[in-house]
Amino acid sequence: MTTVAERVSAEHAVGEQLTAIWEESPGLHSWFATVDHKRIGRRYLFTAALFFVFAGLEAMAMRTQLARPDEHLLTPEAYNQLFTLHGTTMIFLFATPMLFGFGNVLVPLMIGARDMAFPRLNAFGYWVFASSGFLMSASLLFGAAPDGGWFSYVPLTEKAYLPGAGTDVYCVGLLLLGISTTAGAINFIVTALTMRAPGMSLNRVPMFVWSIVVTSFLVLFALPVLNVDNAMLFLDRRWGYHFFDRAHGGDAVLWQHLFWLFGHPDVYIIVLPALGIVSSIVPVFARRPLAAYPLLVLSTIGTGVIGFGVWVHHMFAVGLPQLALSFFSAASLIITIPAGIQIFSWAITIALGRLVVRTPMLFVLGFLAVFVMGGVTGVMFAVVPFDQQTTDSYFVVAHFHYVLFGGAVFPILGALYFWLPKITGRMLSERLGRWSFWIVLLGFNLTFLPMHIQGLLGMPRRVYTYQSGLGWDLWNMLETIGAYILLVGLALTLFNILRSLRSGPVAPDNPWGGESLEWATSSPPAPYNFAVVPTVHSLHPMWDEQTLATMVADRDDPERALTDGKLGLRTSDLDGIAEHPLELPEETLTPFVTAAGLLAIALGFLLGHYVIAYVGAGITVIGIWGWQWPKREPQEASA
Amino acid sequence: MTSVAEAVTRPGAAAREVPAGRRPGWWGTVLFLLTDVAVFAAMLASYFYLRFAANSEWPPAGIEVPKLLKPAILTVLLVPSSIPLIWADLGIKKGQRGRLIAGVSLTFLMGAAFLGVQYTEYAEKLKEYGPSSNAYGSLFYLITGWHGFHVLVGLLGLAFVLAAAISGRITKHHHARVRMIALFWHTVDAVWIAIVATVYLSPHL
Numbered sequence: 152m153t154t155v156a157e158r159v160s161a162e163h164a165v166g167e168q169l170t171a172i173w174e175e176s177p178g179l180h181s182w183f184a185t186v187d188h189k190r191i192g193r194r195y196l197f198t199a200a201l202f203f204v205f206a207g208l209e210a211m212a213m214r215t216q217l218a219r220p221d222e223h224l225l226t227p228e229a230y231n232q233l234f235t236l237h238g239t240t241m242i243f244l245f246a247t248p249m250l251f252g253f254g255n256v257l258v259p260l261m262i263g264a265r266d267m268a269f270p271r272l273n274a275f276g277y278w279v280f281a282s283s284g285f286l287m288s289a290s291l292l293f294g295a296a297p298d299g300g301w302f303s304y305v306p307l308t309e310k311a312y313l314p315g316a317g318t319d320v321y322c323v324g325l326l327l328l329g330i331s332t333t334a335g336a337i338n339f340i341v342t343a344l345t346m347r348a349p350g351m352s353l354n355r356v357p358m359f360v361w362s363i364v365v366t367s368f369l370v371l372f373a374l375p376v377l378n379v380d381n382a383m384l385f386l387d388r389r390w391g392y393h394f395f396d397r398a399h400g401g402d403a404v405l406w407q408h409l410f411w412l413f414g415h416p417d418v419y420i421i422v423l424p425a426l427g428i429v430s431s432i433v434p435v436f437a438r439r440p441l442a443a444y445p446l447l448v449l450s451t452i453g454t455g456v457i458g459f460g461v462w463v464h465h466m467f468a469v470g471l472p473q474l475a476l477s478f479f480s481a482a483s484l485i486i487t488i489p490a491g492i493q494i495f496s497w498a499i500t501i502a503l504g505r506l507v508v509r510t511p512m513l514f515v516l517g518f519l520a521v522f523v524m525g526g527v528t529g530v531m532f533a534v535v536p537f538d539q540q541t542t543d544s545y546f547v548v549a550h551f552h553y554v555l556f557g558g559a560v561f562p563i564l565g566a567l568y569f570w571l572p573k574i575t576g577r578m579l580s581e582r583l584g585r586w587s588f589w590i591v592l593l594g595f596n597l598t599f600l601p602m603h604i605q606g607l608l609g610m611p612r613r614v615y616t617y618q619s620g621l622g623w624d625l626w627n628m629l630e631t632i633g634a635y636i637l638l639v640g641l642a643l644t645l646f647n648i649l650r651s652l653r654s655g656p657v658a659p660d661n662p663w664g665g666e667s668l669e670w671a672t673s674s675p676p677a678p679y680n681f682a683v684v685p686t687v688h689s690l691h692p693m694w695d696e697q698t699l700a701t702m703v704a705d706r707d708d709p710e711r712a713l714t715d716g717k718l719g720l721r722t723s724d725l726d727g728i729a730e731h732p733l734e735l736p737e738e739t740l741t742p743f744v745t746a747a748g749l750l751a752i753a754l755g756f757l758l759g760h761y762v763i764a765y766v767g768a769g770i771t772v773i774g775i776w777g778w779q780w781p782k783r784e785p786q787e788a789s790a
Numbered sequence: 791m792t793s794v795a796e797a798v799t800r801p802g803a804a805a806r807e808v809p810a811g812r813r814p815g816w817w818g819t820v821l822f823l824l825t826d827v828a829v830f831a832a833m834l835a836s837y838f839y840l841r842f843a844a845n846s847e848w849p850p851a852g853i854e855v856p857k858l859l860k861p862a863i864l865t866v867l868l869v870p871s872s873i874p875l876i877w878a879d880l881g882i883k884k885g886q887r888g889r890l891i892a893g894v895s896l897t898f899l900m901g902a903a904f905l906g907v908q909y910t911e912y913a914e915k916l917k918e919y920g921p922s923s924n925a926y927g928s929l930f931y932l933i934t935g936w937h938g939f940h941v942l943v944g945l946l947g948l949a950f951v952l953a954a955a956i957s958g959r960i961t962k963h964h965h966a967r968v969r970m971i972a973l974f975w976h977t978v979d980a981v982w983i984a985i986v987a988t989v990y991l992s993p994h995l
Contacts, residue, residue, distance in 0.1 A: 268818070272818075337822055345813075372828050375826075380832075392928035402839065772946060
């Protein structure tokens, strides 16, 4: 179960030739020029984890401030910046990039491909994400961090009421990030459509890949709306446009509609890939295939579609017409059906299987409990009168932390324990992992469970302090203690990872007896991933015996070993029939240069020095031009 | 060094002759255009939202209902500009490089003329109202400006195709980039029709 003999045999045949073609040059140049999806994916994971630490420490500062009434550790201004940056960072710079990081590493491996469809676009997406993230985080050091809340409602965020640079940083930073996320989404869809190993028809695509693809479609339709919203806010603030200004024919509610038309699908953009992680971990530790795979696929797609029809439930207290409220209330109740199907599918898989509980599975079990809790309070919010009573209270804060910490962070932690051995080649400590899990579970619930009560007792969110004697003191103190326990639990996982990198036992190819193709590679995978592109025979290629055998049988087939240059295999979109070897690009600096140009444009707009933006635009155009400039074909050039 | 015989019989060369599905580049372009059109859709939706939320005269008092001569000229320049581009695209598939260069150049000229006329229209309109006069002005300049920016990007793309074609890098077998930039150009044309209907025609209703 541990070393995959077929992989060794395939590498023995053609590994040397492929390594010569695929290995990137060592050194600084390659660090900036790499197009390897595994290196880029690792960077996404690392950078997103860094933002998780930043945003987590921001939360710790807030919890410390709120531990006791009338505390003056933080000024109100600093508190505003902290809660805005905490939300913005967690949503935009941690959750999505972290899951895209897993997608980057895993999607090509799971579908038996050698890289993404657009490796250079992948590198470009990373650089843009990193520059946008550091732009927004660094703004805190200059006291210029966004401070209008993560959903940045007008008219508060108009120039007249928040004159500082914070909201400009928010608009420009998110527009820049939007380019990165869009590029990533396009890349995932095209990779999944054209690069699957032969034989992997649509009904054999792993659940994780399905969820990344559905998420990517959500990104393509939801993100443009946020981008337009942010562009309009920036124009209002910088050049006195009037999109949201009632006095000049604008409308403040337009911001909210556009924001939540993006914002609610964004919940699924975060949660769906995390559910994909759960669907990957459950069958491996239940030791049986997922129950109702087709229903899981359909409910993932269904969630994506219905997710666009529920945004007004974020606006029930705005004062919209009753009819609109009823429609969106009904839609919000309907969307619980696909969510329920998924939960039951995992529960049935576990019930019918032989459960082996290891750390990744522990986090998945924790996820099930916590996420269902968040789902239940979510159903409560779909009921308009309840929502109108509890909106903007700590009950909301409790709800979305159960959904997002439960629905994304628990699966992400499970994913780290599950896949880091594949990525780094080192096993994590099971003992430390279990300690970390129980402490995180305890700390999480101690932090967020009391917030339900505190919200019902009327404590509003986003207040930097409160008076004693309102019945909130005990709950706040408990929550702060919980937050510190949570910090210890998370720090334990961080320590576990660092320790494994230094001295962890070497990870075998397939440490868990996994079902999908990433476990057919070495740990960490060779630069070319698969020496011989496997032919997939079932939804569980590692469990069916035939798929792995093709890696040996096709060793001498040039159309599967593909040793004639840096080649991947293009297959047909629906049936996964092999069509054509696809030439993949060598390492190059053009994505880095293009991303640098975009950063200069963003900085130019932010600082109001438009010369910088013009220079940036020039660099961007030159970068894309060089990137796309066609190679001269050797035979045809001489003709 | 591989021999000529090996070069033509290796899988890559042989498979090229087999009919196959869409390439990654095609899919990538189409998905990009999908999300790009969604940007325009959000802008046009905002236009109608603000018009009906205002619940008063549209255009607001002091601004005339848009005249239709210039938009008609703009439409006549832009929408048919796709035709020479399609002709050029089909030409290079047969290896006719001259036809590619001629067609793309004609499209380029029509696109550049579009921007020229749009410039004169802005000069005229700015005397009446600017983007910061009111929400109506903000919407007009945002939507037409963002579209004009697309035409500019399209012109850069066409210039790219011309440069690559003249230096002999676009051939019978390697012309995927022509199709990608043509798809972008056609989309920008099609979006223009929705913009004319919204920004120029709907205030007459």
